[in-house]
Amino acid sequence: MKTRNRWRRAWLLAVGALAGFALAPALAVAQEFQKVNGPLREELPATPFVAAAYGFIWIALLAYVAWLARGVGRVRKDLAELRGRIGEQADRGGPRP
Amino acid sequence: MRSVGIGFVAAATAAAVGFLFVPALILGAPLEPVMGFVQKIFYFHVPCATMLFLSTFVCAGGSIAYLFKGSEAGDRVAASAGELAVLFGLCTLVTGPLWGRKAWGVWWQWDARLTSALLLELIMIAYLLARRYGGPAGRKLSAALALFAAIDVPLVYKSVDIWRTVHPQTTVVPSLDPRMRPAFWSAFALILLVWTVLFMVRLRLERARAELASLRLDVEDMLEIG
Numbered sequence: 001m002k003t004r005n006r007w008r009r010a011w012l013l014a015v016g017a018l019a020g021f022a023l024a025p026a027l028a029v030a031q032e033f034q035k036v037n038g039p040l041r042e043e044l045p046a047t048p049f050v051a052a053a054y055g056f057i058w059i060a061l062l063a064y065v066a067w068l069a070r071g072v073g074r075v076r077k078d079l080a081e082l083r084g085r086i087g088e089q090a091d092r093g094g095p096r097p
Numbered sequence: 098m099r100s101v102g103i104g105f106v107a108a109a110t111a112a113a114v115g116f117l118f119v120p121a122l123i124l125g126a127p128l129e130p131v132m133g134f135v136q137k138i139f140y141f142h143v144p145c146a147t148m149l150f151l152s153t154f155v156c157a158g159g160s161i162a163y164l165f166k167g168s169e170a171g172d173r174v175a176a177s178a179g180e181l182a183v184l185f186g187l188c189t190l191v192t193g194p195l196w197g198r199k200a201w202g203v204w205w206q207w208d209a210r211l212t213s214a215l216l217l218e219l220i221m222i223a224y225l226l227a228r229r230y231g232g233p234a235g236r237k238l239s240a241a242l243a244l245f246a247a248i249d250v251p252l253v254y255k256s257v258d259i260w261r262t263v264h265p266q267t268t269v270v271p272s273l274d275p276r277m278r279p280a281f282w283s284a285f286a287l288i289l290l291v292w293t294v295l296f297m298v299r300l301r302l303e304r305a306r307a308e309l310a311s312l313r314l315d316v317e318d319m320l321e322i323g
Binding site for chain 1: 120138192295313
């Protein structure tokens with residue numbers, strides 16, 4: 001029983017020592033903050049994000065206007081076609097809508 | 098189609114001029130001390146989000162008129178506003194993450210404001226899809242969806258006050274620096290003008306399509322008689 005306890009203690013000590021070794025570099029890094037010399041530099045430049053946002057709004061609105069223009073064009077074409085059919089019918093002397 | 102009126106031409110011209118003039122005002126507005134230059138996205142992001150809300154409410158209003166009174170005009174108003182809701186929702190959901198990437202370090206957060214806004218956009222896309230592919234009952238189904246979208250709008254707006262989110266709160270606009278206000282309200286007026294012009298054109302197109310469909314039926318009848 002005594003031998004068993006001794007082994008358990010030794011095992012716990014070994015695990016504790018390993019954990020200590022593993023954590024030591026991290027603790028060391030945490031103690032080594034470096035001060036910034038000069039003005040703080042921004043990691044990401046803001047201009048591409050602002051330009052992309054404005055560009056997207058422009059493109060989306062223009063694409064929608066183009067899509068609307070296409071719809072108007074189709075309606076005009078269909079109306080012209082219908083007028084043609086009505087005209088043909090009228091020439092034949094049929095009833096008008 | 099009927100020719101466009103002078104009011105429409107004036108509004109379209111003002112919108113085009115505004116797109117050249119307002120960015121100069123925005124660039125001239127003071128920089129926000131914490132976020133810096135990327136905060137300039139705010140000047141168009143907030144008006145686009147407001148137009149998403151406005152479009153959704155107009156769509157829901159038209160849908161109510163169609164569902165409960167059978168108003169065809171209401172249905173046309175709803176269809177026109179529904180498309181604009183998707184358009185301005187897309188602008189909001191693209192410009193927001195562009196701002197967030199710089200300000201928060203991430204493109205997206207599943208927080209209450211962003212998630213509820215995405216949900217609203219998805220409901221409005223579902224509205225258009227139900228209209229387009231829903232068959233004979235599609236218009237009624239989409240009108241019901243518009244009502245759910247309108248219920249989501251107050252939730253999107255108040256989400257930043259109710260839950261803890263990374264998104265700025267609703268107090269941002271009322272507490273805006275007085276030197277930033279001219280740029281913000283000019284951008285807001287411009288986007289509202291653009292919305293009005295697009296809505297007028299889209300509604301006109303919807304009316305023309307309805308007239309064309311009715312005329313086509315008349316011609317078919319006439320040809321059968323003839």
